[in-house]
Each structure stands twice: as structure tokens, then as C-alpha cells.
Amino acid sequence: MIGLHLGENMKQTKLTDIYRLLLELYGNRGWWPGENQDEIAIGAILAQSVAWQNVEKALRNLKQRGVCSLAKLAELEQDELAALIVPTLYYNQKAERLLRFARYFQAEAGYDFARLFSGEINGLRSRLLFLKGLGPETVDSLLLYAGDRLVFVVDAYTRRLLYRLGLTAEKASYDELQDYICRRIPRDLALYKDFHAQIVCLCKDICKAKPRCGDCPLREVCQAGRSGSFD
Ligand code: SF4
Known part of the structure; x- marks a missing residue:
């Protein structure tokens, strides 16, 4: 109670x-900081257990390499991606999580955010929570800030x-x-x-x-x- x-x-x-x-x-x-849904989604996953300044450094690395989108970074090997996101700590785990989410995004919605975040909210949230490494805070950040879904x-x-x-x-x-x-x-x-x-x-x-x-x-x-x- x-x-x-x-x-x-x-x-x-x-x-x-x-x-x-x-x-x-x-x-x-004006949250969440990010130029587009890709950047917001990537930032939400990278932000786990680290200061935002570190996330910004990793996002800069991804932009300089021209892979700051889920479709583009999905083409990288995990160790290549990990090297770009070193500032966010736990970079091997986070590279794995980003790639897992990107592959799910491709398979479920063909990299179309409107499709990914459409549908009944409880079912959608449960499916995202089922992805290994994405806890409720990260999933709800994705839903609210990248998906414009009403989740606190x-x-x-x-x-x-x-x-x-x-x-x-x-x-x-x-x-x-x-x-x-x-x-x-x-x-x-x-x-x-x-x-x-x-x-x-x-x-x-x-x-x-x-x-x-x-x-x-x-x-x-x-x-x-x-x-x-x-x-
Ligand atoms: S919210 Fe309460 S505990 Fe926190 S700084 Fe303000 S007065 Fe202090």
C-alpha cells in the first residue's frame, strides 16, 4: 500500500x-534530447546507468561514422559498434542490446517507427520488455519519447x-x-x-x-x- x-x-x-x-x-x-526518433531511441538504450554527457559522446561517434540510425548500426559487427559507444560504459552489453533492438525493429516494423509503436499499449510494452536487457525504465522511455505513447x-x-x-x-x-x-x-x-x-x-x-x-x-x-x- x-x-x-x-x-x-x-x-x-x-x-x-x-x-x-x-x-x-x-x-x-524539451525532452528527450535528440534530432529524430532514431537518435532518441539509441540514446534511451545507451543512457542506462551512465551520465548523459557520456551518451552525447557516443552519439557523436555514431554520427561521425554515419551510423546514428538503427538501420545503419544494425549493419555493424558488435565489436565495431561497442568501440563507438565506449564512453557509455558497459559498452559490450549496450552494443548487444542496441543490435537486438535494431533487429527486432527491422523484423517487426521494417524500421518504421509508426508501425513499431502502434497498437494496444500493454501488449506493445510487454513485447518490448521481453527483449533481453531492456527494463521498464528504458522501454517506457522508448515508448514515451521515441514513440509518443502515453506512458510515464x-x-x-x-x-x-x-x-x-x-x-x-x-x-x-x-x-x-x-x-x-x-x-x-x-x-x-x-x-x-x-x-x-x-x-x-x-x-x-x-x-x-x-x-x-x-x-x-x-x-x-x-x-x-x-x-x-x-x-
Ligand atoms: S524535494 Fe524535499 S528533500 Fe528534496 S531538496 Fe526539496 S525539500 Fe529537500
Whole structure:
């Protein structure tokens, strides 16, 4: 059960208010960074467990080599691809995952993103999750940002922020967190895209492992911030 331990004031805090406060601070983030669906999809797979700057270096390498599309990189040998994405760490695994996804993309949809991301969302999501190496965060990033499908992306930052705000339990599962958010915000694609981006920005900038609550726009609505836990 999520949220049963909360005080009344925290339970009444609206996620839409939290989004508005973050939007005032950071402005619309325009996520996901990428010139086209190929770049967004490749970036989403490369972004697993690594800072975005490293992903950018790998994307630059792919562009310089003229293979920054799933169709083109599928023609590379795995070790050739791995050499181009070394900055993203775990590059052998990621090369394998990229090639697996590219082959699936070709087989299922002939490299047509509209076909790949069409159809009933739960079935589509399950098929992508079935691909080895693609977890829920990556699959949901692909669906939301490359596929324009209405799926909220949850990550470790989301878990940490909602817990500190006093909205969800520390050990809430991915699905519980996703469900919690989706029940409380309007079903709006632009909002889904930007809210996740705002959470990432806040957690990298202010609500870090050691948070700077004094600089945080959410302090008045945050259980941890109001209690002075981190002062
Ligand atoms: S007040 Fe502190 S703990 Fe709460 S969201 Fe802001 S930085 Fe995080």
C-alpha cells in the first residue's frame, strides 16, 4: 500500500502543483534530447546507468561514422559498434542490446517507427520488455519519447523524490510508482514528457543524495524538507 503513512497535508499535495513549481524553476525541458526518433531511441538504450554527457559522446561517434540510425548500426559487427559507444560504459552489453533492438525493429516494423509503436499499449510494452536487457525504465522511455505513447517514465530519481515528499513508500515498486503518478496527473503527452524531465533536473541539481532543501521550490510541500531531516 502506498502513502498510508502520510500526514494529511502531504496526502493533499497535488502532483500537478509540484510540476508547476518545477516548471517555474526550470522552464520546459524539451525532452528527450535528440534530432529524430532514431537518435532518441539509441540514446534511451545507451543512457542506462551512465551520465548523459557520456551518451552525447557516443552519439557523436555514431554520427561521425554515419551510423546514428538503427538501420545503419544494425549493419555493424558488435565489436565495431561497442568501440563507438565506449564512453557509455558497459559498452559490450549496450552494443548487444542496441543490435537486438535494431533487429527486432527491422523484423517487426521494417524500421518504421509508426508501425513499431502502434497498437494496444500493454501488449506493445510487454513485447518490448521481453527483449533481453531492456527494463521498464528504458522501454517506457522508448515508448514515451521515441514513440509518443502515453506512458510515464519512472526512475531512481522519481522514487527518491516521491519518498522524500512523503507521497510513496521508500520501497515502492516501479509499477506502484507509475500507477501512483498516472492516477493523479492529466493524461497529457507533453506533461508526461516534461514532468519526468523536471524530476530528473531537480534530483540532479537540488534533491541530490545530499539535498539542498534550502534552495528547493518544493520545500513547503515536502515532508522531508519541512521536517528539516537534511538540515
Ligand atoms: S525539500 Fe529537500 S528533500 Fe524535499 S524535494 Fe526539496 S531538496 Fe528534496
